[in-house]
Amino acid sequence: MSLTRILAKKVLESCTKRNNIHSVQRQIFVCTMLRDPLQNPPCFLKNRQTKATTCQYYLNGHSNFSTESSTDTGSKEHIESLVNNNAVVVFMKGVPDQPQCGFSNAVVQILRMHGVEYDAHNVLADENLRAGIKTYSDWPTIPQIYLKGEFVGGCDILLQMHQSGDFIEELKAAGIRSALLDKESE
Numbered sequence: 001m002s003l004t005r006i007l008a009k010k011v012l013e014s015c016t017k018r019n020n021i022h023s024v025q026r027q028i029f030v031c032t033m034l035r036d037p038l039q040n041p042p043c044f045l046k047n048r049q050t051k052a053t054t055c056q057y058y059l060n061g062h063s064n065f066s067t068e069s070s071t072d073t074g075s076k077e078h079i080e081s082l083v084n085n086n087a088v089v090v091f092m093k094g095v096p097d098q099p100q101c102g103f104s105n106a107v108v109q110i111l112r113m114h115g116v117e118y119d120a121h122n123v124l125a126d127e128n129l130r131a132g133i134k135t136y137s138d139w140p141t142i143p144q145i146y147l148k149g150e151f152v153g154g155c156d157i158l159l160q161m162h163q164s165g166d167f168i169e170e171l172k173a174a175g176i177r178s179a180l181l182d183k184e185s186e
Contacts, residue, residue: 047130088118115179
C-alpha cells in the first residue's frame, strides 16, 4: 500500500471513530486530496449516504468496514421503514444518476419513461442493506422494486410489466399516473 493510502486510511479511521458529519466531511476532503492523481477520482459527494463507505471502497477496494451506527441497515425493521417511506422504492446498484449495472439502469429508464418519483437505495454502499434486502424479499438479485410496500420484482419482471402495459395498471392501482398515458393522448 502506498504511503498516501496508508495516511488516508489513518485519517479515515480517526474521523469515523468520532462519527459526526464534520469528521465525515474532513475525511472526504483528506481522502480526496490524498488520492492517487493517476487514477480517476472517486465520486465522494454524489450520494450523501455513502461518504465513509465510498472512501473505504477507494482505500481497500472492498467494504469490510462499518461505521459506528445504532441502526442495523440490514434489519427487517429498517428495510420495512425504507420500503414504506415512499409509494415506489428501488434497491439498486448505484444511484439513479449513475447506475452501476445494466439491470439497475434499465429499471431507472423504465421509471423515467413513466415519470415516476421514487426512493432509490444504493446497495453497493452498504453490504448489510444488500444482504438484508435479499433476505427481506426472498429474492436473490438486485435491483428490487417495491410499489406501495409490496415487492414487485426485479428488472426482468418490471420490463415484462412495462412491455405488456401491466405496469401502468399497477401504478394506477397505487394512485400514480404514468406519464405514458399523457403521451398517448397527445
